Amino acid sequence: MAAVARLFRSSSSAVSFIRRSLSTEAAAELRSQSYSPRVDPKARNVQWVFLGCPGVGKGTYASRLSALLGVPHIATGDLVREELSSSGPLSKQLTEIVNQGKLVSDEIIINLLSKRLEMGEAKAESGFILDGFPRTVRQAEILDEVTDIDLVVNLKLPENVLLEKCLGRRICSQCGKNFNVASINVRGENGNPDISMAPLLPPSDCVPKLITRSDDTEPIVKERLRIYNEKSQPVEEYYRRHGKLLEFDLPGGIPESWPKLLEALNLDENEDKQCAAA
Numbered sequence: 001m002a003a004v005a006r007l008f009r010s011s012s013s014a015v016s017f018i019r020r021s022l023s024t025e026a027a028a029e030l031r032s033q034s035y036s037p038r039v040d041p042k043a044r045n046v047q048w049v050f051l052g053c054p055g056v057g058k059g060t061y062a063s064r065l066s067a068l069l070g071v072p073h074i075a076t077g078d079l080v081r082e083e084l085s086s087s088g089p090l091s092k093q094l095t096e097i098v099n100q101g102k103l104v105s106d107e108i109i110i111n112l113l114s115k116r117l118e119m120g121e122a123k124a125e126s127g128f129i130l131d132g133f134p135r136t137v138r139q140a141e142i143l144d145e146v147t148d149i150d151l152v153v154n155l156k157l158p159e160n161v162l163l164e165k166c167l168g169r170r171i172c173s174q175c176g177k178n179f180n181v182a183s184i185n186v187r188g189e190n191g192n193p194d195i196s197m198a199p200l201l202p203p204s205d206c207v208p209k210l211i212t213r214s215d216d217t218e219p220i221v222k223e224r225l226r227i228y229n230e231k232s233q234p235v236e237e238y239y240r241r242h243g244k245l246l247e248f249d250l251p252g253g254i255p256e257s258w259p260k261l262l263e264a265l266n267l268d269e270n271e272d273k274q275c276a277a278a
């Protein structure tokens, strides 16, 4: 773990980039606005983290908010998948780890994230919505050493829904959009409401190009859920202690959840004009 801190200390480009672009002043200003509903979302420097189990919809909601707020959506899972399809030196090692449902080392993930952030710097990006990072308490501590996170949104769904969602997930290999062929109807337990989600079907152009992620099989999803509970649930606790965690129980699919999420974030639905489809 010390090696990761050393990586940040010694990799001056990564550290200086993160320090420069993740301005704590802007973060303090955002906090002082306390998500006031009347603030122009584009005027904010958003530095948010999305937490949640595999399949919960971090990518869907983070990318919608990224379009609404005009900040990049950075998903470390996407960075890992890009790396493993690139036939670069890490590719074989990463394929093995991902296909076992395990986590990539903190060193590798921070390296990939630093490179992505540097690329954003070149494009004068400001703010971010991180999805899939941090996933260990050590990653959260390292992030805190280099920046000031404003808000952590913890998306939640029951585990049986998560499994069905992962197994129904399909991706268009051409446009990259995510779809879901599962029709979910799960009875709520212990007084919790029932959950229904209609399938999110692709347009006919995408149908012949649909692929399934190699780690979206039942045994691998179960392992990813186990690892989430072991390694990433403590991250929820870490941010809860720091008073940054917003818990959000998804009430259903996108049509029910999106307006409620905007409400929880004090964002006005009327600002949702240019939001891209999920």
Ligand SMILES: Nc1ncnc2c1ncn2[C@@H]1O[C@H](COP(=O)(O)OP(=O)(O)O)[C@@H](O)[C@H]1O
Residues within 6 Å of the ligand: 053, 054, 055, 076, 077, 078, 080, 097, 098, 101, 102, 103, 104, 105, 106, 109, 131, 132, 133, 134, 135, 136, 139, 224
């Ligand atoms: N922050 C991270 N730390 C370690 N490994 C990661 C991290 N982010 C992504 N990965 C790797 O990439 C895989 C895919 O990530 P992601 O698409 O976020 O999956 P999930 O659907 O399980 O949330 C993970 O199972 C893990 O192997």
